[in-house]
Amino acid sequence: MNKVITIGREFGSGGRELGRRLAEKLGFAYYDNEIITEIAKRTSLSEEYVRQVAEKRPVSPYPIHIATSFFHAPDPAFKQSLAVFSEQHKLIRELSEKSDCVIVGRCADYILRDENPFRIFVYADKESKLKRCMSRAGAENKLSEKEMKRKMAEIDRGRADYYAFFSDKKWGDRETYDLLINTSGKCIKQVADATYDYVKAVFAK
Amino acid sequence: MNKVITIGREFGSGGRELGRRLAEKLGFAYYDNEIITEIAKRTSLSEEYVRQVAEKRPVSPYPIHIATSFFHAPDPAFKQSLAVFSEQHKLIRELSEKSDCVIVGRCADYILRDENPFRIFVYADKESKLKRCMSRAGAENKLSEKEMKRKMAEIDRGRADYYAFFSDKKWGDRETYDLLINTSGKCIKQVADATYDYVKAVFAK
Numbered sequence: 001m002n003k004v005i006t007i008g009r010e011f012g013s014g015g016r017e018l019g020r021r022l023a024e025k026l027g028f029a030y031y032d033n034e035i036i037t038e039i040a041k042r043t044s045l046s047e048e049y050v051r052q053v054a055e056k057r058p059v060s061p062y063p064i065h066i067a068t069s070f071f072h073a074p075d076p077a078f079k080q081s082l083a084v085f086s087e088q089h090k091l092i093r094e095l096s097e098k099s100d101c102v103i104v105g106r107c108a109d110y111i112l113r114d115e116n117p118f119r120i121f122v123y124a125d126k127e128s129k130l131k132r133c134m135s136r137a138g139a140e141n142k143l144s145e146k147e148m149k150r151k152m153a154e155i156d157r158g159r160a161d162y163y164a165f166f167s168d169k170k171w172g173d174r175e176t177y178d179l180l181i182n183t184s185g186k187c188i189k190q191v192a193d194a195t196y197d198y199v200k201a202v203f204a205k
Numbered sequence: 206m207n208k209v210i211t212i213g214r215e216f217g218s219g220g221r222e223l224g225r226r227l228a229e230k231l232g233f234a235y236y237d238n239e240i241i242t243e244i245a246k247r248t249s250l251s252e253e254y255v256r257q258v259a260e261k262r263p264v265s266p267y268p269i270h271i272a273t274s275f276f277h278a279p280d281p282a283f284k285q286s287l288a289v290f291s292e293q294h295k296l297i298r299e300l301s302e303k304s305d306c307v308i309v310g311r312c313a314d315y316i317l318r319d320e321n322p323f324r325i326f327v328y329a330d331k332e333s334k335l336k337r338c339m340s341r342a343g344a345e346n347k348l349s350e351k352e353m354k355r356k357m358a359e360i361d362r363g364r365a366d367y368y369a370f371f372s373d374k375k376w377g378d379r380e381t382y383d384l385l386i387n388t389s390g391k392c393i394k395q396v397a398d399a400t401y402d403y404v405k406a407v408f409a410k
Contacts, residue, residue, distance in 0.1 A: 121379075123379060123380075125380065172379070174326075174328060174377070174379060174385050174387065175328075175330065175387075177385075177387060178386075178387045179384070179385070179386060179387065180379050180382075180384070180385035181383075181384060182379065182380075182382060182383045182384065190406065190407065190409075191407075193406045194402075194403045194404075194405075194406035194407050195403070197399070197402035197403055197405070197406050198399040198400070198402055198403040199399075200399075200402070201395065201398045201399035201401075201402050202395065202396075202399050204395075
């Protein structure tokens, strides 16, 4: 069986960079935006639309298990959300069967739960995340610190809702992961090196 | 400044063994029960009594910040709890100034918060913890699985209450730690090796 690492992350925590560096060092495939592009191709929806749908919980007051049994005639937007998730589900399984890989976000830890992936969650305190987001946005940034904070909170709320909708677990809860990494005030390259060393030792069995 | 690693842990998660192995590999001092013994000496209380007091939240409906200002004439048991905590506080600071070390439990992460220790929390699912506790108890074990489960829950509740009383943080919350390690179904020696590799890379800066 292939070795699969899934990475859940708070927006601005550096989780994506950590995942990319980890994949590079391990020589594993790395999937993040590639997943959106491929789903867009398969569903004939625009990448922008798929990205929106794949980051937000479908409009339904119930989790998927209930929502799909209750609503015999769901509205088209809801149906499309489920179609994107279903395609994502298939694609993530295909990718995990193809080679060793690192998959960022997309409920991958839950989708692949029977394959026993190594599940990482990356987080940081608000100040560190804000600093990273502002510096990443660079000179073209049009958001004030206050607006950026609002955006950060909104994205993370979307991820938490999405995760709660499609799984029966709580996003970021320690029970759902093998390793939780706090990047507050830390250099992501160094944290990635440390994580690489940890993962190598875990995979050595 | 010395390198200090603090380890919070759920009962039965293997956190203590992980801490001991980590200290051995790093060549750091290791403190756990030694702290109880030393406090007993300094306070002239019995080790058994200190252990009880140091594992349970003092009898007060308020956290320490409020309790100590409200009660001008607290009862003797409450006063003794505070005396033990105060001695523990002093001792842990002394130990951290003496040499590089690993300290298990005892609110050490909170007590040393200004020294920037590397804060680990070790946890596992209920089945793994029960299995570890039952096998550790060995042939002399007089507890049924049900009784052991109750004991495990009681000890962890005591730790959480103690932590909440003496700090303004929540025990086991990811914000309070640098690294959270899930030992469910894993070999502690291997997890300790991986943690050693992680910590070496973090300390390498």
